Amino acid sequence: MSFERLRVIDVARHYGRRKALSQISFTCEPGEIVGLLGPNGAGKSTLLNILATVLSPSVGRVQYGDHTGTDAGASVRAQIGMLGHDLFLYPELTARENLTFFAHLYGLKEVAETVNAALDSANLIARADDYVSGFSRGMRQRVALERALLHGPRLILLDEPFTGLDQASTAALVARLRERQRAGCMIVLATHDLDVVDGVLTRALFLINGKQSADSGSGGSLRDRYQAAVAGA
Amino acid sequence: MSGFLRVAWVVMKKDLTVEVRSLEILSTTMFFAVTVVLMFSFGLVVDGRPLNDVAAAILWVSIAFSGTLALGRTFERERHNDTLRALLLAPADRPALYVGKLAGILLLMGLVELVLVPLIGLLFNAPVIAQAVPLALLVILGTLGFAAVGTLFAAMLVRARSRDVLLPIMLYPMTVPVMIAGVRGTAALFQPIPEPAVAQFWLSLLAAFDVVFVIMALWTFEPVMTD
Numbered sequence: 001m002s003f004e005r006l007r008v009i010d011v012a013r014h015y016g017r018r019k020a021l022s023q024i025s026f027t028c029e030p031g032e033i034v035g036l037l038g039p040n041g042a043g044k045s046t047l048l049n050i051l052a053t054v055l056s057p058s059v060g061r062v063q064y065g066d067h068t069g070t071d072a073g074a075s076v077r078a079q080i081g082m083l084g085h086d087l088f089l090y091p092e093l094t095a096r097e098n099l100t101f102f103a104h105l106y107g108l109k110e111v112a113e114t115v116n117a118a119l120d121s122a123n124l125i126a127r128a129d130d131y132v133s134g135f136s137r138g139m140r141q142r143v144a145l146e147r148a149l150l151h152g153p154r155l156i157l158l159d160e161p162f163t164g165l166d167q168a169s170t171a172a173l174v175a176r177l178r179e180r181q182r183a184g185c186m187i188v189l190a191t192h193d194l195d196v197v198d199g200v201l202t203r204a205l206f207l208i209n210g211k212q213s214a215d216s217g218s219g220g221s222l223r224d225r226y227q228a229a230v231a232g233a
Numbered sequence: 234m235s236g237f238l239r240v241a242w243v244v245m246k247k248d249l250t251v252e253v254r255s256l257e258i259l260s261t262t263m264f265f266a267v268t269v270v271l272m273f274s275f276g277l278v279v280d281g282r283p284l285n286d287v288a289a290a291i292l293w294v295s296i297a298f299s300g301t302l303a304l305g306r307t308f309e310r311e312r313h314n315d316t317l318r319a320l321l322l323a324p325a326d327r328p329a330l331y332v333g334k335l336a337g338i339l340l341l342m343g344l345v346e347l348v349l350v351p352l353i354g355l356l357f358n359a360p361v362i363a364q365a366v367p368l369a370l371l372v373i374l375g376t377l378g379f380a381a382v383g384t385l386f387a388a389m390l391v392r393a394r395s396r397d398v399l400l401p402i403m404l405y406p407m408t409v410p411v412m413i414a415g416v417r418g419t420a421a422l423f424q425p426i427p428e429p430a431v432a433q434f435w436l437s438l439l440a441a442f443d444v445v446f447v448i449m450a451l452w453t454f455e456p457v458m459t460d
Contacts, residue, residue: 054321056459078324088319090310092251104243105323107236147319 002079002154003065005029006051006186010060013046013210020046021210024060026203028155028186033177035197036190037226038207044190045085047207048157051188052082064155078106081153085160087144091133095124095143098132099150106151118146121176138169145176156180158189162196170196198222206230237332240325244333249340251310258306262345266299267352274356281358288357289419293375293412295349300342300379301401304387307338312391327455335384335450342376364422367432371422374439375415378446379408385450389457411446414439 006028013021021043028034036044049055051062053069053076061068064076082088089098099118103111119128122142132140141161148156156177162170170193177187177200191197198221206213206229213229252258273291277284311317320330350372354361361368386403390396405412418435421428 049318052318052322054318054459074324074326077322080322082319082322084315084318086315088316089314090247090251090316091314092254093247097250101243101247102319102323105240105320105325107239107324 003067003076005063005065006155006188007063008047008051008060009063011047011050011057011062012059013043013050013055014058019210021050021057021207024205024207024212026205026212028188030154030184030186031181032202033181033187033189033200035201035204035222036188036207037192037194037204037222037229038213039230041209042207043210044207045159046210048082048159048188048190051155052080052157053077078151079154080157081148081151081155082157083141083144083148083159083161085163087140088147089132089140089144092131094129094131095119095122095135096128098143099147102147103150108151114150118150121149122146123172137164138166141165141169141173145173149176149180154185156185156187158187158191160191161189162191162193174200194221194223194226237326237329240323240329241332241336244320244330245336245340248307248334248337252337252341258303258341259344261306262299262303262341263348265302266295266345266349269295269298270349270352270356278357283357283359286416286420286423288353288359288423289416291357292349292353292372292419293415296342296346296372296376296415297379297405297408297412299345299349300338300376300383301404303338303341303345304380304383304404305397305400307334307341308387308391308396317388317391321458327458328451331384331388331450331454334388335380338380338384339376342380343373346372346376359423360427364427367429367436368419368422370436371415371418371432371439374436374443375411375418378411378439378443379404381443381446381450382407382411385454385457388454411439411442414442 008024008026011021011024012019024047026034036047038044046055050057064072067076069076093101096115096119099115100111103114108114119125124139124142132143161173165173181187204222204225206226208230213232270291277287321327350361353359383404387400390399393399414435418432421431
């Protein structure tokens with residue numbers, strides 16, 4: 001099952017009496033990169049987890065084309081790739097073993113070829129059989145990104161993907177995202193690195209205390225618009 | 234291989250590969266289990282003769298305690314780099330993930346038991362060789378019942394702050410029937426004149442518990458892990 005549009009409709013998430021998210025609505029079309037921007041605790045990761053189907057919204061729904069995460073389950077998850085802040089890698093396994101494990105888990109055919117292609121994209125062929133625990137943050141991030149893209153997902157979710165990366169790694173990640181954007185993927189990323197994503201995002205969604213704050217849309221840099229949104233919240 | 238079995242197999246294989254590299258869980262659980270048996274043997278074996286039924290009780294106490302340790306550590310690994318979330322994100326049957334984790338834990342507990350049972354035989358003068366087949370069945374079925382519930386609870390508690398405290402609090406009351414059946418069945422085999430009919434009764438009861446626990450765990454794993 002493939003889907004052509006992501007629609008988030010009035011989504012809220014409560015933990016007991018605490019409201020982590022309230023009335024979030026937006027859409028993401030193929031070839032769009034939507035940024036979730038906000039201070040710590042604004043609900044960005046919660047929203048990404050809801051989009052990834054590992055968390056259910058307390059109110060509202062997420063539509064993946066004509067389906068919801070609940071009714072389509074595994075077939076929706078097959079179209080989602082997520083890069084979490086914690087990278088989702090096993091440090092005791094090599095880069096190749098990590099990718100091979102996830103390729104099998106996703107039921108991919110021609111696992112060895114797919115894994116080699118992913119290692120090549122990550123520019124890690126020479127270190128493929130080294131344990132991930134010995135990698136730098138940037139190298140681990142590259143393996144983790146390829147792990148998330150291994151199955152050719154339509155929807156790519158990224159949680160703070162630029163944290164701890166040097167300039168070269170950041171540029172490589174942006175280039176990879178742009179390549180996926182051109183391929184028609186929908187990309188939603190949560191970040192604090194406003195200067196990095198300025199000019200990369202198709203749209204920005206400002207989250208302040210779990211609520212969607214209006215984008216002034218008044219031109220200027222992303223940082224200026226973010227500060228205006230925070231001040232107006 | 235069907236999708237379900239493939240996923241269970243790759244999860245188990247991954248867990249065992251990680252364990253072979255670190256030997257962290259096997260060494261700690263083995264050390265702990267052997268220490269428990271040794272300590273009790275010093276206190277409860279007098280003039281080479283153990284108190285009545287004490288060998289059976291100590292065998293199952295060791296299995297339960299070392300099993301709890303293994304369960305906690307196995308899921309701690311998945312928590313460390315949030316890899317449990319990556320498993321849940323995969324388009325795989327979530328019960329297959331459960332079965333893979335359960336199989337890995339069963340193998341680890343089995344390895345510990347391979348040392349534990351002969352040690353009990355040696356230190357408590359228990360007829361573990363003469364009763365090898367029924368004893369093996371009791372240990373296998375008891376371990377399955379314990380690990381089936383334990384894997385579910387450990388996965389459920391992986392994000393809880395006080396998971397190390399909560400796991401035994403939740404697990405032991407739930408697995409008391411398994412432990413009682415294991416102890417009584419083993420005690421029947423360790424009598425001076427073994428009672429195979431009694432052991433057979435407890436074995437049947439263990440099989441029934443296992444069916445119930447495994448089905449319950451498979452049924453509840455997905456909803457429990459989603460939220």
